[in-house]
Amino acid sequence: MAPLSTVSRALARSAAAAAASSARAAAPTTTTTAVRAMSSTPALRDAASSSYESPFKGESKSSKVPDFSKYMSKGSGSTNALFSYFMVGTIGAISAAGAKSTVQEFLVNMSASADVLAMAKVEVDLATIPEGKNVVIKWRGKPVFIRHRTASEIDEANSINVASLRDPETDDQRVKKPEWLVMLGVCTHLGCVPIGEAGDYGGWFCPCHGSHYDISGRIRKGPAPLNLEIPAYDFSDDGKLVVG
Amino acid sequence: MANAIYNTLFRRNYTMLGAVFAGAFAFELGYDNVMNKIWDSHNRGRQWKDIRHKYVEAADEE
Numbered sequence: 001m002a003p004l005s006t007v008s009r010a011l012a013r014s015a016a017a018a019a020a021s022s023a024r025a026a027a028p029t030t031t032t033t034a035v036r037a038m039s040s041t042p043a044l045r046d047a048a049s050s051s052y053e054s055p056f057k058g059e060s061k062s063s064k065v066p067d068f069s070k071y072m073s074k075g076s077g078s079t080n081a082l083f084s085y086f087m088v089g090t091i092g093a094i095s096a097a098g099a100k101s102t103v104q105e106f107l108v109n110m111s112a113s114a115d116v117l118a119m120a121k122v123e124v125d126l127a128t129i130p131e132g133k134n135v136v137i138k139w140r141g142k143p144v145f146i147r148h149r150t151a152s153e154i155d156e157a158n159s160i161n162v163a164s165l166r167d168p169e170t171d172d173q174r175v176k177k178p179e180w181l182v183m184l185g186v187c188t189h190l191g192c193v194p195i196g197e198a199g200d201y202g203g204w205f206c207p208c209h210g211s212h213y214d215i216s217g218r219i220r221k222g223p224a225p226l227n228l229e230i231p232a233y234d235f236s237d238d239g240k241l242v243v244g
Numbered sequence: 245m246a247n248a249i250y251n252t253l254f255r256r257n258y259t260m261l262g263a264v265f266a267g268a269f270a271f272e273l274g275y276d277n278v279m280n281k282i283w284d285s286h287n288r289g290r291q292w293k294d295i296r297h298k299y300v301e302a303a304d305e306e
Contacts, residue, residue, distance in 0.1 A: 078250055
């Protein structure tokens, strides 16, 4: 920094001397304002337009400030600003697209692939299940019980005092359509598969440790702590059940 | 012209950001399209969508 400030100080001094000599005939007040104006404005403007000559004799060539005007932009200031900001914005846009793409590809890579998704859903044609019959299907490696319940069975499931149950759930909470009971066929005790149309309550009976489930799949007697689990399922418009 | 673009898009930070994100969106669309086209033309006749009609028609006839 030191040489630069020396040079600029020298420039200011020489300019002030020139101004003072030319304005000697004029009033002294104008001289002082000229000096102040010269010292407050940056010396770069003058130096850029023409090569700077040092006022000192015998100064080496290396300390001269060269003429940079050849390298100055020919365009106007606004065009230059537009171009710079355009380049900055373009780089920003490309980086943003790249970052988004990176994150997205990682997430897509981690999500389930098409073959896994194909296995995750099971479709059952409900027209083939007559009233009062059980059907067991395999879904994600586990059995799923589907029962087409009769009206008397629905009434029976609804007539029970919910407060007396070990895992209190109403029948409405367990089914989407009352005539179709869909639940996971895994005993909540130790994971055996209960037997259908068996047990003291007309529902399911687990032979491993003697858990009795009623016609809504709720635990009534035995060691199991919870009702049979309900999987995510939906009825499609053409009379099919989609589990998963 | 240059001044108008500069003043509308780049002068305020939020418009600059908006322009950058809009540009990123457009760039991504175009880039993905071009790259998919290149890939498809390079693998012409080798992808499932190119040979699908042979097998799907056969399955329908059965």
